[in-house]
Amino acid sequence: xxxxxxxxxxxxxxxxxxxxxxxxxxxxxxxxxxxxxxxxxxxxxxxxxxxxxxxxxxxxxxxxxxxxxxxxxxxxxxxxxxxxxxxxxxxxxxxxxxxxxxxxxxxxxxxxxxxxxxxxxxxxxxxxxxxxxxxxxxxxxxxxxxxxxxxxxxxxxxxxxxxxxxxxxxxxxxxxxxxxxxxxxxxxxxxxxxxxxxxxxxxxxxxxxxxxxxxxxxxxxxxxxxxxxxxxxxxxxxxxxxxxxxxxxxxxxxxxxxxxxxxxxxxxx
Amino acid sequence: xxxxxxxxxxxxxxxxxxxxxxxxxxxxxxxxxxxxxxxxxxxxxxxxxxxxxxxxxxxxxxxxxxxxxxxxxxxxxxxxxxxxxxxxxxxxxxxxxxxxxxxxxxxxxxxxxxxxxxxxxxxxxxxxxxxxxxxxxxxxxxxxxxxxxxxxxxxxxxxxxxxxxxxxxxxxxxxxxxxxxxxxxxxxxxxxxxxxxxxxxxxxxxxxxxxxxxxxxxxxxxxxxxxxxxxxxxxxxxxxxxxxxxxxxxxxxxxxxxxxxxxxxxxxxxxxxxxxxxxxxxxxxxxxxxxxxxxxxxxxxxxxxxxxxxxxxxxxxxxxxxxxxxxxxxxxxxxxxxxxxxxxxxxxxxxxxxxxxxxxxxxxxxxxxxxxxxxxxxxxxxxxxxxxxxxxxxxxxxxxxxxxxxxxxxxxxxxxxxxxxxxxxxxxxxxxxxxxxxxxxxxxxxxxxxxxxxxxxxxxxxxxxxxxxxxxxxxxxxxxxxxxxxxxxxxxxxxxxxxxxxxxxxxxxxxxxxxxxxxxxxxxxxxxxxxxxxxxxxxxxxxxxxxxxx
Numbered sequence: 001x002x003x004x005x006x007x008x009x010x011x012x013x014x015x016x017x018x019x020x021x022x023x024x025x026x027x028x029x030x031x032x033x034x035x036x037x038x039x040x041x042x043x044x045x046x047x048x049x050x051x052x053x054x055x056x057x058x059x060x061x062x063x064x065x066x067x068x069x070x071x072x073x074x075x076x077x078x079x080x081x082x083x084x085x086x087x088x089x090x091x092x093x094x095x096x097x098x099x100x101x102x103x104x105x106x107x108x109x110x111x112x113x114x115x116x117x118x119x120x121x122x123x124x125x126x127x128x129x130x131x132x133x134x135x136x137x138x139x140x141x142x143x144x145x146x147x148x149x150x151x152x153x154x155x156x157x158x159x160x161x162x163x164x165x166x167x168x169x170x171x172x173x174x175x176x177x178x179x180x181x182x183x184x185x186x187x188x189x190x191x192x193x194x195x196x197x198x199x200x201x202x203x204x205x206x207x208x209x210x211x212x213x214x215x216x217x218x219x220x221x222x223x224x225x226x227x228x229x230x231x232x233x234x235x236x237x238x239x240x241x242x243x244x245x246x247x248x249x250x251x252x253x254x255x256x257x258x259x260x261x262x263x264x265x266x267x268x269x
Numbered sequence: 270x271x272x273x274x275x276x277x278x279x280x281x282x283x284x285x286x287x288x289x290x291x292x293x294x295x296x297x298x299x300x301x302x303x304x305x306x307x308x309x310x311x312x313x314x315x316x317x318x319x320x321x322x323x324x325x326x327x328x329x330x331x332x333x334x335x336x337x338x339x340x341x342x343x344x345x346x347x348x349x350x351x352x353x354x355x356x357x358x359x360x361x362x363x364x365x366x367x368x369x370x371x372x373x374x375x376x377x378x379x380x381x382x383x384x385x386x387x388x389x390x391x392x393x394x395x396x397x398x399x400x401x402x403x404x405x406x407x408x409x410x411x412x413x414x415x416x417x418x419x420x421x422x423x424x425x426x427x428x429x430x431x432x433x434x435x436x437x438x439x440x441x442x443x444x445x446x447x448x449x450x451x452x453x454x455x456x457x458x459x460x461x462x463x464x465x466x467x468x469x470x471x472x473x474x475x476x477x478x479x480x481x482x483x484x485x486x487x488x489x490x491x492x493x494x495x496x497x498x499x500x501x502x503x504x505x506x507x508x509x510x511x512x513x514x515x516x517x518x519x520x521x522x523x524x525x526x527x528x529x530x531x532x533x534x535x536x537x538x539x540x541x542x543x544x545x546x547x548x549x550x551x552x553x554x555x556x557x558x559x560x561x562x563x564x565x566x567x568x569x570x571x572x573x574x575x576x577x578x579x580x581x582x583x584x585x586x587x588x589x590x591x592x593x594x595x596x597x598x599x600x601x602x603x604x605x606x607x608x609x610x611x612x613x614x615x616x617x618x619x620x621x622x623x624x625x626x627x628x629x630x631x632x633x634x635x636x637x638x639x640x641x642x643x644x645x646x647x648x649x650x651x652x653x654x655x656x657x658x659x660x661x662x663x664x665x666x667x668x669x670x671x672x673x674x675x676x677x678x679x680x681x682x683x684x685x686x687x688x689x690x691x692x693x694x695x696x697x698x699x700x701x702x703x704x705x706x707x708x709x710x711x712x713x714x715x716x717x718x719x720x721x722x723x724x725x726x727x728x729x730x731x732x733x734x735x736x737x738x739x740x741x742x743x744x745x746x747x748x749x750x751x752x753x754x755x756x757x758x759x760x761x762x763x764x765x766x767x768x769x770x771x772x773x774x775x776x777x778x779x780x781x782x783x784x785x786x787x788x789x790x791x792x793x794x795x796x797x798x799x800x801x802x803x804x805x806x807x808x809x810x811x812x813x814x815x816x817x818x819x
Contacts, residue, residue: 130682
């Protein structure tokens with residue numbers, strides 16, 4: 001294990017342990033409002049200061065990490081699996097199947113998702129608990145986020161299908177199913193990994209922006225997305241630097257996962 | 270001294286005299302220029318003006334242009350809130366409140382040189398009251414069925430007769446910019462201090478000084494002082510603030526609290542807090558009978574005691590202090606104390622008391638069970654509060670209220686929706702439980718809120734378009750609002766509207782939360798600006814503003 005992987009392990013271990021121990025590290029919880037100490041700077045009582053309505057930012061980062069770390073990768077996994085199934089299979093099978101799958105993908109890409117999401121929000125009841133709203137949000141992201149990855153995977157699978165080693169395997173009489181699982185799919189892994197890691201920060205930020213449709217993580221529950229929203233009003237980088245903690249955490253966690261799970265040679269390269 | 274030196278001396282003397290004369294001439298010219306040139310004022314419109322026809326104005330951007338270009342018969346002084354003569358030197362309202370007679374100024378011309386007379390006033394009123402025009406300004410004058418009649422008594426005297434009494438008739442003319450009947454330029458010929466010079470759609474509007482403007486200052490100098498006003502169309506407030514900080518803009522008419530505090534921290538001399546404005550923020554529950562919400566919730570929302578308890582449990586001081594950082598005051602009722610004449614001074618502030626709220630709820634049959642409030646049938650008290658996404662103050666207020674109500678065992682789900690969806694739920698489907706929104710009040714007179722308080726109105730938000738009033742207190746409000754609208758006696762009108770304010774405070778169909786302060790920013794280069802609470806806060810006296818050379 002090289003140094004980068006060790007560092008990534010350490011970062012992830014610290015972040016995961018801290019978020020798991022949120023109840024113990026921040027016993028007051030993420031929703032408690034210290035109304036006499038709003039917008040305060042870091043102090044011994046509030047390590048990362050408080051937000052505009054006096055909630056402890058450290059507690060909100062810990063609980064937000066728990067939610068985002070659990071649900072954003074889950075949504076990314078769902079969308080990547082859908083992309084792998086639809087795009088990978090279409091590319092591998094080729095012909096009418098590829099055309100059909102890509103037509104469906106193009107249709108999905110051309111749909112005005114903003115309006116469809118507004119419709120989805122209209123169909124949902126208003127009176128849902130924050131937990132259900134966060135689950136629905138990430139489920140929707142997962143179900144809708146597969147299209148771009150599917151196109152990439154389709155073209156990669158198509159090029160693999162016509163590659164020499166697949167032709168040789170086919171000529172050697174390897175059955176189609178085995179060919180796909182043993183020869184094609186492992187070679188799609190780098191693309192799948194890339195799509196997976198790209199999707200996580202995209203979904204975290206999308207969750208924050210979906211708040212405009214009433215689909216984001218509902219108050220008072222925190223998420224990295226809602227915490228990142230605090231950066232909107234900052235005029236300069238030097239102003240209240242502790243507000244950058246969720247952003248730094250997001251970058252660190254995504255990078256650490258990449259270092260840890262990617263091929264070691266690729267990381268070194 | 271030789272001849273050459275003497276000659277040189279004479280030349281030098283002559284040159285000195287010439288230079289002195291030149292300097293004097295330059296100083297005089299400069300003085301003249303200072304007296305005549307007031308520079309260019311630059312600020313932003315937050316949306317594209319929808320019209321330049323002053324009679325069709327409905328949006329804020331068009332209203333700003335109308336204010337700067339339109340000549341009116343009478344003007345509400347934005348600082349004193351008193352009515353002042355403009356193109357009409359005097360006016361008289363008949364005892365029955367149906368007729369108003371104006372005595373007009375003579376020797377006044379439109380910007381294109383056509384003379385102003387009573388014919389122009391008659392023409393403007395006829396245009397304004399034409400039903401085909403659908404003028405929002407004209408709607409305020411519609412008191413009964415029948416035509417409005419104008420009678421030109423002389424070129425400087427005109428009487429206008431309405432089919433029924435119009436309350437606050439003279440004040441309504443503050444919004445009526447007089448058009449020229451004879452000018453071929455029609456609405457481009459104006460009587461106000463500025464005239465439209467250039468319009469680039471999506472980019473800017475340029476107004477130039479009206480050379481024929483009739484007003485002069487105390488020293489007899491012609492107004493306005495400014496040469497021009499450049500209005501950049503800029504919906505993005507971040508960009509507006511950035512440009513103001515760079516000195517590319519001279520004023521910001523209405524500032525958010527966040528921007529105000531940030532600017533105040535770096536440049537306190539630029540920001541102005543004029544105190545509580547007429548605008549309010551309020552929470553209300555859905556009381557519509559056909560609303561698609563459970564019947565037991567409708568029963569809660571229709572109970573005055575339930576609404577009163579919610580009101581008691583909301584800490585308005587914290588809303589003002591935390592959300593608006595002290596730039597707001599807890600609201601007492603439909604009108605802000607800033608409305609000097611119409612505000613009911615006998616209204617008592619709602620005291621924040623979770624204990625009192627619980628007692629009120631217990632009297633209504635609610636009870637606490639394991640920290641959760643339940644009604645007499647055992648239903649847990651849970652409801653959603655909707656507000657428009659993107660409004661940070663409203664989102665923050667909703668979260669504070671969520672926390673306040675949790676203290677009395679009520680669980681609130683905060684939902685933010687895009688504005689069109691929210692409006693659709695509020696006005697079409699009635700699929701909501703509670704809403705936080707604001708009321709922008711530009712009219713000092715309660716007649717401007719007839720569409721809110723009459724139970725038959727579309728904007729009677731908690732239960733609109735009632736065929737007959739569903740409650741006794743709404744029937745009483747209807748009666749009082751109609752009575753004040755029909756009366757021309759200011760005392761009687763005030764008594765009626767005072768009672769309306771008392772009923773609203775007792776029943777709390779709207780739980781008024783706060784009155785925002787009027788916040789603005791004005792560059793130090795602008796002289797003569799005295800921001801006020803009434804719109805347009807910073808440029809209400811635009812004809813007397815000057816901008817120092819950059």
